[in-house]
Amino acid sequence: MSEQTSILDKKRPDGSADILLDAQDVKVHFPIKRGVIFDRTVGYVYAVDGMTLQINRGETYGLVGESGCGKSTFGRALLRLEEPTAGTVAFDGTDLSSLKGETLRKQRRNMQMVFQDPLSSLDPRQTVEALLLEGMRAHGLTKDKTAAHARLRELLSAVGLPEAALKKYPHEFSGGQRQRIGIARALSVDPQLIVADEPVSALDVSVQAQVINLLEDVQEQFGLTYLVIAHDLAVVRHISDRVGVMYLGALVEEADADDLYAMPLHPYTRALMSAVPIPDPQVEDRRERIILAGDLPSPAAPPNGCRFHTRCPWRQETKCDTERPQLREVRIEGVPATHRVACHFAEEIQSGALQPHSVTPTIVDPDADRPRPDIVEDGAPGADPFPDARPPGV
Amino acid sequence: MSAAAYEPEVRAGDSLLSVRDLVVEFGGKGRPTFRAVDGVSFDVGPGQTIGLVGESGCGKSVTSLAIMGLLPARGNKVAGSATFDGTDLLTLDQREMSDRRGRDIAMIFQDPLSSLNPVVPIGVQVAEVMQRHQGLKKAQAMQESRLLLDRVGIPDPARRLKEYPHQLSGGMRQRALIAMALACKPRLLIADEPTTALDVTIQAQILEVLRELVVDSGTALIMITHDLGVVAGLCDEVNVMYAGRIVESASRHEIFARPEHPYTHGLLGSIPRLDGTRAGALHAIPGSVADNIPWTGGCAFAPRCTNATAICREQSPALEADPTGIPDHLLRCHHPILPGTDSTHE
Ligand SMILES: Nc1ncnc2c1ncn2[C@@H]1O[C@H](COP(=O)(O)OP(=O)(O)OP(=O)(O)O)[C@@H](O)[C@H]1O
Ligand SMILES: Nc1ncnc2c1ncn2[C@@H]1O[C@H](COP(=O)(O)OP(=O)(O)OP(=O)(O)O)[C@@H](O)[C@H]1O
Ligand code: SF4
Ligand code: SF4
Ligand SMILES: [Mg+2]
Ligand SMILES: [Mg+2]
Numbered sequence: 096m097s098e099q100t101s102i103l104d105k106k107r108p109d110g111s112a113d114i115l116l117d118a119q120d121v122k123v124h125f126p127i128k129r130g131v132i133f134d135r136t137v138g139y140v141y142a143v144d145g146m147t148l149q150i151n152r153g154e155t156y157g158l159v160g161e162s163g164c165g166k167s168t169f170g171r172a173l174l175r176l177e178e179p180t181a182g183t184v185a186f187d188g189t190d191l192s193s194l195k196g197e198t199l200r201k202q203r204r205n206m207q208m209v210f211q212d213p214l215s216s217l218d219p220r221q222t223v224e225a226l227l228l229e230g231m232r233a234h235g236l237t238k239d240k241t242a243a244h245a246r247l248r249e250l251l252s253a254v255g256l257p258e259a260a261l262k263k264y265p266h267e268f269s270g271g272q273r274q275r276i277g278i279a280r281a282l283s284v285d286p287q288l289i290v291a292d293e294p295v296s297a298l299d300v301s302v303q304a305q306v307i308n309l310l311e312d313v314q315e316q317f318g319l320t321y322l323v324i325a326h327d328l329a330v331v332r333h334i335s336d337r338v339g340v341m342y343l344g345a346l347v348e349e350a351d352a353d354d355l356y357a358m359p360l361h362p363y364t365r366a367l368m369s370a371v372p373i374p375d376p377q378v379e380d381r382r383e384r385i386i387l388a389g390d391l392p393s394p395a396a397p398p399n400g401c402r403f404h405t406r407c408p409w410r411q412e413t414k415c416d417t418e419r420p421q422l423r424e425v426r427i428e429g430v431p432a433t434h435r436v437a438c439h440f441a442e443e444i445q446s447g448a449l450q451p452h453s454v455t456p457t458i459v460d461p462d463a464d465r466p467r468p469d470i471v472e473d474g475a476p477g478a479d480p481f482p483d484a485r486p487p488g489v
Numbered sequence: 490m491s492a493a494a495y496e497p498e499v500r501a502g503d504s505l506l507s508v509r510d511l512v513v514e515f516g517g518k519g520r521p522t523f524r525a526v527d528g529v530s531f532d533v534g535p536g537q538t539i540g541l542v543g544e545s546g547c548g549k550s551v552t553s554l555a556i557m558g559l560l561p562a563r564g565n566k567v568a569g570s571a572t573f574d575g576t577d578l579l580t581l582d583q584r585e586m587s588d589r590r591g592r593d594i595a596m597i598f599q600d601p602l603s604s605l606n607p608v609v610p611i612g613v614q615v616a617e618v619m620q621r622h623q624g625l626k627k628a629q630a631m632q633e634s635r636l637l638l639d640r641v642g643i644p645d646p647a648r649r650l651k652e653y654p655h656q657l658s659g660g661m662r663q664r665a666l667i668a669m670a671l672a673c674k675p676r677l678l679i680a681d682e683p684t685t686a687l688d689v690t691i692q693a694q695i696l697e698v699l700r701e702l703v704v705d706s707g708t709a710l711i712m713i714t715h716d717l718g719v720v721a722g723l724c725d726e727v728n729v730m731y732a733g734r735i736v737e738s739a740s741r742h743e744i745f746a747r748p749e750h751p752y753t754h755g756l757l758g759s760i761p762r763l764d765g766t767r768a769g770a771l772h773a774i775p776g777s778v779a780d781n782i783p784w785t786g787g788c789a790f791a792p793r794c795t796n797a798t799a800i801c802r803e804q805s806p807a808l809e810a811d812p813t814g815i816p817d818h819l820l821r822c823h824h825p826i827l828p829g830t831d832s833t834h835e
Contacts, residue, residue: 161688269777299544300715301793304759304773311770326688333761333771352767370693371763372718376741378764379722386697387690389644390658456644459658 115320116150116173116288121182123168127395140395142168144344146182147422150288155314155321157335157352159328159367161391165344166324170290173322174206175199187287204234207281209291212273223276224261227283234284250279253313255305271302275309282313292324307334328371332356337433340364343394343402346422350434360425360436360445362407389456401439408451409444504532505709506556506677511569513548513555525551527733527784528569531726535676536707538699540724540741542714544778548733549713553679555579557596558586573677591622595670599682601662605654611665612638612650618672637668641698660691667698678702681713696723717756721745729753732781732789735808739818749811749818749825751794788823796824 123143128134143165150156158166171177173184175191184191186202194202221229227247228237237243251258254275265273274294281289294310295303307330314321325331331338332352339349340361348361359365366385373379387406392398398405400416407415420437427445443449511529516522526548533539541549554560556571556578571578573593581589590596598604606614615637616630625633631650638646641664654662663683670678680699684692700723703710712724720727720741727744729737729752737750748754758772776793783789787802794801800823811818813827 161690269779271777299778300717301544301756301759301774302777304761304771305775307761308770308773328689329761329763332763333767356763366690368763370689372692372696372716372722373762373764374717374721374745374757374760375762375764376721376745379718384693384697386693390660390691391688456642458645458648
């Protein structure tokens with residue numbers, strides 16, 4: 096443990112600001128190519144389209160939103176695993192786009208990622224020990240053999256695995272244990288920020304709590320800052336200090352976790368929260384549900400104005416489909432300045448001056464962002480074990 | 490936009506499907522026999538929704554596939570009975586069962602794409618079911634098909650009718666599949682994780698369609714899910730499964746208010762609630778589903794159970810009435826968590 100120090104021991108570059116990560120107007124647009132001989136760019140998938148957020152040192156920022164809204168792409172862009180089309184990302188005061196080669200590689204050590212199924216993309220022939228050492232070696236953390244092995248033991252105990260796990264292979268572990276290894280791997284290079292992309296969504300319900308608790312424990316132990324990306328609002332609310340809600344490539348609302356759940360202001364957040372099932376029949380029976388009409392529009396053809404206007408029950412003729420609302424503070428009694436929302440009419444909706452109306456669903460072409468109209472299945476978690484089984488009469 | 494406060498009408502006693510001691514074993518030459526479903530019994534009546542809940546591998550899908558006669562032709566053994574309207578479905582041959590599936594019983598799956606024919610427009614697929622099972626003429630069936638797509642909430646059904654499954658979003662495909670299931674006007678619908686692959690706002694739409702179906706048509710619904718929240722809002726009766734057996738069974742109000750089996754209790758304590766307090770760590774259940782022991786060696790949950798004692802590792806508990814005398818609350822446990830004896834949950 097000679098060269099590793101906890102970030103708690105490190106001095107802040109300047110005493111005042113404790114913003115660790117600062118993303119300004121980040122955009123990631125993927126070109127859509129068509130054509131057999133010449134790849135022509137016929138359009139763009141506006142996967143991330145103007146994300147601005149700051150993450151404070153030591154906090155957990157939760158990013159929620161539905162499938163395809165750009166959460167993972169944004170997370171990857173932060174780590175420069177995806178080159179942003181526009182915008183800047185500063186880590187600890189340094190603009191990452193100004194870094195090249197060796198310095199970028201060095202900086203990467205500070206930012207690690209935990210995936211949904213961490214080992215699915217890794218070499219199944221490597222033992223856990225080899226997997227953990229690989230990352231450490233890349234950052235020159237294995238020169239002192241004794242220290243490296245002490246570190247391995249420390250990592251395993253931090254994530255609650257026995258030392259015997261070192262000699263085993265990924266497939267010998269259950270999903271929950273694999274996620275522990277994924278977390279140990281991220282921790283192995285002593286990062287400051289961990290971006291966890293759906294860290295528990297592939298796990299069994301009874302195991303999710305173990306991993307959520309573990310993430311919280313190691314955060315405290317190693318003084319980590321988290322960006323937790325997930326579609327499960329209850330999980331995000333539990334783990335996060337602040338929460339950002341994404342819709343079609345941008346934030347629609349951001350607030351402290353408790354404030355957001357106490358008073359969701361954006362119509363999309365309201366609908367999303369009302370749709371989350373709560374394991375309590377008494378609550379379920381009494382709940383007011385906002386059932387949204389239609390599907391999420393394709394990020395290849397995002398609606399003009401407010402991106403949510405095609406499904407918004409409060410949409411107004413005046414400007415919802417022409418002017419794109421920016422994240423702003425609101426003038427509502429009891430709502431702090433940290434609670435910001437991108438809706439033109441947040442105040443009027445909250446006061447009841449504007450009432451919801453019915454919405455005619457618009458048709459969404461699920462192929463709009465795909466290179467060719469082939470039969471492609473979107474990433475459904477967990478494949479059906481009986482793909483041959485047919486429904487009645489087929 | 491709709492407010493849903495809904496209390497389904499339960500007509501106790503008139504059971505439509507009655508499953509008794511269902512056992513499904515997988516195995517074959519040179520492979521050890523594996524009991525995926527181990528003595529499952531439950532009833533569902535018209536207009537009633539029952540839930541089968543449990544984690545990955547506990548036997549939910551195999552239970553429903555056995556009832557539907559959809560298990561692979563080879564390599565498994567099914568025992569017990571599944572009496573539907575006086576007929577034991579498990580005794581029917583392939584042809585009789587396939588006829589039943591078209592007429593009385595339908596099933597929808599998690600992954601609608603695998604259940605839809607990729608090269609036939611969805612309107613035609615729905616219409617074909619109607620032609621076959623209701624004897625409608627083609628034009629009339631197409632007309633009915635349009636009405637059905639409209640009823641399950643597919644926008645602009647006249648246009649969607651002509652589209653192929655890959656042209657629809659996941660939510661729309663699931664609706665198309667529900668429309669197809671409804672085309673035969675089933676008296677029983679088995680839904681196996683129908684919303685697991687969908688976003689939560691789309692899930693809310695689909696659950697609303699299913700609710701309406703049960704209320705308006707009196708269809709009996711078996712809802713299979715791992716999501717206790719979905720169960721809380723939809724099911725009249727809840728059966729919690731673990732390692733192939735039902736470990737707790739009660740009405741939804743009862744089971745959520747008084748989870749008495751350590752597994753049910755643990756599950757409810759381990760999931761973060763959107764409306765709960767955020768303070769403190771979650772009460773995680775130790776170990777994983779894979780740690781279970783065979784029921785023949787005691788209680789399968791014993792390796793993970795905080796209440797386990799020596800008897801749990803010797804004697805397999807039977808599914809019995811709740812010791813405090815609450816009617817229709819069944820438990821499979823030597824040391825249930827009875828009200829007043831516990832502090833871990835809530
Ligand atoms: N490399 C790529 N090329 C083209 N399009 C892409 C690429 N990666 C992502 N996309 C598209 O960008 C959009 C956002 O994808 P992203 O994976 O960031 O969403 P997400 O919010 O993480 O969704 P999920 O919850 O399903 O993981 C989607 O429409 C996706 O199809
Ligand atoms: N065709 C088969 N041959 C052998 N074993 C099988 C077969 N089908 C299922 N099983 C096993 O039976 C058990 C129960 O499976 P089942 O699919 O019913 O689980 P489930 O409760 O539906 O889980 P999930 O939530 O993952 O869908 C599992 O251990 C599974 O591996
Ligand atoms: S800006 Fe208009 S369309 Fe957008 S959320 Fe607000 S009311 Fe709805
Ligand atoms: S029988 Fe014993 S091990 Fe099984 S759930 Fe009950 S207390 Fe736990
Ligand atoms: Mg993602
Ligand atoms: Mg299943």
